[in-house]
Amino acid sequence: MNYQTFQPHPDLASLISCYWTLEVPAEGEAKRQRIIPDGCIEMAFILGDDIKRYISQDEFILQPRAMVLGQTVDPFFIEPLGQVNTFAIRFYPYGFANFVTSPIKDLVNRETPIAGLFEEHTANALEQKIIQAKHSQQRIAIIESFLLEKLNEKAIIDNIVKKTVDALISSNGTESIRAILKKDLSKRRQLERKFKKQIGVSPKQLGKVIRLQTAIKMLLNQESDSLTAIAYQTEYYDQAHFIKDFKEFTGINPKEFLGHENMTLSRLFYQ
Template sequence: MDYQTFQPSADLAPFIKCYWTLDSPREATPQVQTIVPDGCMEMIFHYGDLYHQYIDGKAVVQPRSCVFGQLTQPLKIEPTGITGIFSVRFHHDGFVPFASIPIKEMDDKAVPLEKLFGITGTELEENVFYASTVQEKIDFVEAFLLERLNTETIDRIVQSTVDLLLKVNGQISVHELSAQTNINRRQLERRFSSAIGLSPKQLSKTIRLQATLKHLLNKEYTSLTTLAHESEYYDQAHFIKDFKEFTGLTPKEFYGDNLQMSFLFYGKGS
């Protein structure tokens, strides 16, 4: 697999983490992979063969182009042939200025661009599909997004709270977040739901787990018990519970191909 990342223009950098492409030189043996929630939404274009995603154990073909909402649980996907993907990876609250439907309604869904943007979404899909270079794909996407940028939907309180969560790797309680932002918990939850599609607690747990996964990937730990302690989980049981909630597996079961695939799709360009 050939994975590459590309940076957005300065105008869109506040909203987009990166663009990325994934290509396989030949048809791979179908293998189910686990994608772990990371709190970021993606606009995905398949210029290769489509992927299956598993919903309630049943394989469903992903749209040719779509925006994938927030993942609240592990996502299982499987290639159907030769992989060719171009994706826009948004910051945690980066998609809301372009959204045409409530962010929360997109959780765990691959929403086709046509449903989100009508005929202009279909035209964008065709332009990206037939573009001969990655830069052309980026240019089409950036022109499309800049036309739809609605800065009135940006929530500065949510932005600063997300920055704090990232700074402390999610190791902070919602009570402390509420105190530091001077916003009561219920209002903070409403604002997060509207801007991100997750509650502050969900995003905090996601960010903490992603930080833990990076330690696993880089082998920056002496034991899983030590890793759980350093990540400030209450105890080993709490660590395993959260880990299984977001990956579907225990830490020992997950370490290996699933971890590599998780970071291939979601752990880079951050």
């Protein structure tokens, strides 16, 4: 398994967290992998074999080979049908809205073919360029040229949304919206509307995902061998509340997470 990340061009660094690639040889018997929310929107190109995305215990769809995965608020399972070779762009929560006119809330919990978000001819041409590129750096140059062209002017991120996202990230998701807005609570409804438009989920939902991310990283990095200590450090009310949120976003409890075979990819992405 080969997972790599790459930093974006400075002109895109306020909107894109990173580019990433994943290569996994075909296995004799494919295993389902549970993917858990990470608070980001991603554009991905499947360059290897097809990948199933389960929509129920037994039903599945094949993921589009060039797609945008919107905000996810529930865990889901994928299963590669052979060799995995993926190139993807991980946007900050407020980043992808700067490149499309479609409502971001329409992308939540689903994969959308890029041909449904950009002009079909343009999207198909982009996909072919990515497929024909010889290496990751060439693909990064292609996608950056495409995205920079989409920005008609220098990216201006809505101040109230960016301020809220930055506060949630810097506080590991524990800062309350009341504290962020201080005395100007009249902005709360405006903030909720702008969040839905630019990010796809509410500030509260994003805060929960970010806080859980912090707890998962502590668990993976073995910063504490006590769930109670992790719950305390990430400012959960108690261990029971931590476990409840963990199961809501991952589908299993913290102790199962560390050794579960279908969590390999999620553990890799978080580490």
